[in-house]
Amino acid sequence: MVHGGGNAIERRTAYAERWPRRGNVSAIGAAVTVTSNNPRWISVETNRNALIVGASSGIGWELARVLHVRGYRCCVAARRLGRLRTLQQALGGQTLARELDINDAGGAMQVCEALIDEMGGLDLVVIASGVGDINPALSWSTEALCIQTNVTGFAAVANVAIRHFENSGRGHLVGISSIAALRGSKSAPAYNASKAFMSNYLEGLRQRVSRFGDAIAVTDVRPGFVDTAMAKGENQFWVTPADRAASQIADAIEARRAVVYVSRRWRLIAWLLKFVPEATYRRL
Numbered sequence: 001m002v003h004g005g006g007n008a009i010e011r012r013t014a015y016a017e018r019w020p021r022r023g024n025v026s027a028i029g030a031a032v033t034v035t036s037n038n039p040r041w042i043s044v045e046t047n048r049n050a051l052i053v054g055a056s057s058g059i060g061w062e063l064a065r066v067l068h069v070r071g072y073r074c075c076v077a078a079r080r081l082g083r084l085r086t087l088q089q090a091l092g093g094q095t096l097a098r099e100l101d102i103n104d105a106g107g108a109m110q111v112c113e114a115l116i117d118e119m120g121g122l123d124l125v126v127i128a129s130g131v132g133d134i135n136p137a138l139s140w141s142t143e144a145l146c147i148q149t150n151v152t153g154f155a156a157v158a159n160v161a162i163r164h165f166e167n168s169g170r171g172h173l174v175g176i177s178s179i180a181a182l183r184g185s186k187s188a189p190a191y192n193a194s195k196a197f198m199s200n201y202l203e204g205l206r207q208r209v210s211r212f213g214d215a216i217a218v219t220d221v222r223p224g225f226v227d228t229a230m231a232k233g234e235n236q237f238w239v240t241p242a243d244r245a246a247s248q249i250a251d252a253i254e255a256r257r258a259v260v261y262v263s264r265r266w267r268l269i270a271w272l273l274k275f276v277p278e279a280t281y282r283r284l
């Protein structure tokens with residue numbers, strides 16, 4: 001591995017492997033000439049950069065581990081920097097950790113933009129951050145926080161990611177939405193509505209980048225119950241362990257899927273939810 005070191009040939013080769021559309025590449029692995037590089041982030045072991053927002057616990061944490069094993073150089077981001085540092089140390093290598101509060105949309109966008117410069121570009125952005133509380137009292141503070149985090153914060157990071165991918169002509173945006181996106185909820189109206197926003201927004205972005213063909217992908221991940229701090233309430237079923245959910249999400253990323261249910265059997269629930277008539281659903 002070359003990490004901010006190695007000779008010039010190694011550095012150029014590594015850069016060409018990472019950015020095969022950039023520079024003057026004669027053959028992957030051969031000595032090549034490139035016009036620019038960022039030696040701090042060169043590695044011959046990994047060639048893809050990923051940002052995972054919401055990686056301090058749960059699905060994002062496990063996904064960072066899986067993506068690291070599958071060859072991504074990861075930057076893990078969230079508010080709890082101490083937990084991110086623990087993950088960073090566990091992953092080792094060139095893993096980065098960044099404190100980021102998605103509720104400060106402007107600040108979060110700046111952190112992402114600075115990271116893009118520092119890493120010399122991103123190939124994958126996963127937005128796994130989110131809040132969700134059951135809110136039978138319809139407390140406005142709970143509703144407002146959910147909308148701020150899952151709608152405004154999510155859209156802000158997605159905006160930075162898509163503009164970056166369009167500028168570089170390639171990339172992959174992944175949003176962790178939910179099966180909850182499909183219908184409203186009397187016990188958590190803001191949560192389900194925020195997930196509907198996420199799924200709809202991701203569909204709009206996918207339509208927007210379709211002119212890039214397969215070079216830019218947008219994936220909407222819709223988990224059912226996953227065994228994390230987020231999974232609240234009684235009567236849970238088909239609860240997927242977080243590491244298994246992460247592994248299925250990583251498979252969907254590699255397959256560049258548009259929409260994926262996690263675990264797969266939740267497709268059946270999705271199908272049922274879509275077909276329950278409004279009058280029946282209201283009484284549930």
Ligand SMILES: NC(=O)c1ccc[n+]([C@@H]2O[C@H](COP(=O)([O-])OP(=O)(O)OC[C@H]3O[C@@H](n4cnc5c(N)ncnc54)[C@H](OP(=O)(O)O)[C@@H]3O)[C@@H](O)[C@H]2O)c1
Pocket residue numbers: 053054055056057058059060077078079080081100101102103128129130131132149176177178179222223224225226227228229230231232
């Ligand atoms: N678990 C489930 O059953 C389930 C089902 C469907 C969908 N989902 C979705 O999956 C995603 C991940 O949730 P999880 O189950 O892994 O729950 P989790 O363990 O509670 O993880 C939530 C993550 O979001 C981050 N986050 C929350 N607010 C943030 C903010 N203001 N700025 C930056 N990061 C923030 C948290 O980090 P910090 O607190 O450190 O900031 C944490 O890393 C969520 O979008 C959730 O809606 C979960």
